[in-house]
Amino acid sequence: DTGVSQDPRHKITKRGQNVTFRCDPISEHNRLYWYRQTLGQGPEFLTYFQNEAQLEKSRLLSDRFSAERPKGSFSTLEIQRTEQGDSAMYLCASSFGRSEAFFGQGTRLTVV
Amino acid sequence: DQQVKQNSPSLSVQEGRISILNCDYTNSMFDYFLWYKKYPAEGPTFLISISSIKDKNEDGRFTVFLNKSAKHLSLHIVPSQPGDSAVYFCAVAGGGADGLTFGKGTHLIIQP
Numbered sequence: 001d002t003g004v005s006q007d008p009r010h011k012i013t014k015r016g017q018n019v020t021f022r023c024d025p026i027s028e029h030n031r032l033y034w035y036r037q038t039l040g041q042g043p044e045f046l047t048y049f050q051n052e053a054q055l056e057k058s059r060l061l062s063d064r065f066s067a068e069r070p071k072g073s074f075s076t077l078e079i080q081r082t083e084q085g086d087s088a089m090y091l092c093a094s095s096f097g098r099s100e101a102f103f104g105q106g107t108r109l110t111v112v
Numbered sequence: 113d114q115q116v117k118q119n120s121p122s123l124s125v126q127e128g129r130i131s132i133l134n135c136d137y138t139n140s141m142f143d144y145f146l147w148y149k150k151y152p153a154e155g156p157t158f159l160i161s162i163s164s165i166k167d168k169n170e171d172g173r174f175t176v177f178l179n180k181s182a183k184h185l186s187l188h189i190v191p192s193q194p195g196d197s198a199v200y201f202c203a204v205a206g207g208g209a210d211g212l213t214f215g216k217g218t219h220l221i222i223q224p
Contacts, residue, residue, distance in 0.1 A: 042201050042214025056210040091155050103155035
């Protein structure tokens with residue numbers, strides 16, 4: 001098992017474009033989380049799935065943000081109509097139940 | 113309002129000495145506490161955790177102490193090594209929140 005994998009590592013997009021990020025969790029983990037981290041801050045929780053069910057999405061930053069986890073395996077995070085304020089590191093993590101979460105290397109988004 | 117505070121943005125320690133990183137939290141309902149280490153351009157790496165039923169947990173050079181009455185958490189690294197230079201994040205779980213709540217981090221610098 002190679003840990004949590006995120007793709008792409010870097011994404012540069014023009015303002016107004018849509019972007020989608022992918023996360024492959026550790027295979028035996030049933031929970032998958034998305035976080036956002038900006039400069040000088042700790043990671044900020046966005047949403048999480050237990051298997052394929054999205055159990056918390058009220059912390060998504062706006063209705064431009066959405067996440068899916070079809071079949072309870074990989075997950076995608078989509079940002080529609082990107083804005084410059086969306087520039088950040090987007091982190092995915094997985095865990096088994098409430099145990100410690102393991103993070104991927106993140107996707108660095110730059111909106112120009 | 114910050115629920116998790118790491119009041120030292122940076123800390124410099126001589127190699128071989130003890131590093132002590134501190135974290136304060138506001139919600140007494142938090143019941144699980146973690147420390148993560150982060151290198152630039154990588155995701156956070158899990159270090160050590162402690163549940164609210166304990167006051168100390170050790171793993172090799174790393175020890176976490178929990179003082180529930182003071183709502184205070186600390187991480188001790190003994191002896192400090194050059195590879196320990198990184199940003200350390202305190203994170204908490206529970207209190208009705210589904211994801212982890214992170215502090216802003218402390219940048220630890222180990223000097224030779």
